[in-house]
Amino acid sequence: MALSNIAQLSTARPEEILRPVRPWFIVVTLALALVANLLPLSGVALALRPDFVALVLLYWCIQEPRYVGVGIAWGVGLVMDVGDATLFGQHALAYAFLAYAAEYFRRRVLRFPLWQQAAQVAVLLGLGAGLVLLVRFIGGASVPRWTYAVPPLVGALLWPAVTLALQWPQRPQRSKAEL
């Protein structure tokens, strides 16, 4: 029962029409993701920590491309560059690329149930991480540990949860009488 429910999890069932998103909610979720990214973690927790900002950006780019697109993703990436004290433009480039990929694939991604969406998100996040790797190699950085590949996968595993959480305020609320 529970398993079949999970298998059917999808962003919006055909009979559901989502209510319009409130722009301030997008801003708040992005800010929260930023704080989550800046958490002072170390060791295993840091190796496992997914890029929350990339996840949330990807979600909004797929769901609400009218509000969040390449430009906003780029700006958020610059903020991330300052917060992480990395090279200027590194996150910005990766996030702008992610936003573009999301815009390109969104119609296709949205057709699938959440777990299959997660697989596609893993590919997108992996490509973003690969872009950062390429940029840093050109800049002369050393090879990171193999754990570099873990955060995109963890991010993809979190995708269903992120989707459900971010979509929750938009779900239609039906009164008991209606059902």
Next chain:
Amino acid sequence: MRYIPVEPPAFFHRGPSPLARLAFLGVVSVALLFVDTRYHYLEDVRRVAGAVLYPVQRAAQMPGEALSWLVGYFASQRSLTDDNVALRRQLVESSAVAQGLRAADQENARLRTLLDVKEHHATAVVAVEVLYTSRDPFTQKLFVDKGEDAGIRPGEATIDADGVVGQVTRVFPRMAEVTLVTDKDHAVPVKIQRSGVRSVLYGAGAGRAPELRFMAPSADIQVGDVLVTSGLDGTYPPGLAVARVATLERETGQMFARITCAPLAGVDRSRYLLVLGQAAAAPPRPEEAAEPDVAKKVGKAKRRGAGNP
């Protein structure tokens, strides 16, 4: 022929296409990356933006701090007593060492005055706490809880109880960034304590041991030798312990020995560090750069002279 409007109605207008935006912003990003890596023009921008972002970072640190406070509050009496005993013992041991050092210091000072050697300047020391390690997986850096407010300046050495941890590379108003000795772009001039052989210890990046490069296979080095700072760069004061030689491969066919070292300091563990204020400014370099230049000009003039007599 009737005019057919080609432009879509204003309702559909959304500015340039995503691909155009990506292309434009991509070029801007690459330009920023280039300027940042090559010319370091953006440090001021980073400082200002970092100051603006500071409250957000503090907010992100709060849950962890609250948790550790709670854990500390409920720490058992027993573990506190144990700690206390261990610390007292350590204090006695260190003070014994310190007394010996003080005597040696005085003797050293006397000898130095006798020999008329310049005094070593005592340096200001700032105790700092590590806030978090850098989230950038390509570098080995730490952030500590004091910055300009405590008079920390870029280039100052950072140590813990066991040895050199790294060097302050960026200073924010209330934070400082320390690049660790294991970072790929970091090098420490060292000498081997036992034999006095000078070398430079290069960091190798995450998960790799720092190396001594370009050492002849015949150099007087053994596994287990302690490396201390030589003080030749004017950044690290001389005599601080840095690392211990871990492996040593001397192959007859190779030009250089392959020597890896293990840092002595708890580079990725220590929570409390000391930032050593810069010692007296190193004397200016002797001006020898002019001579080769002159020689070149002379050479050119000669050549020119030879060209059209």
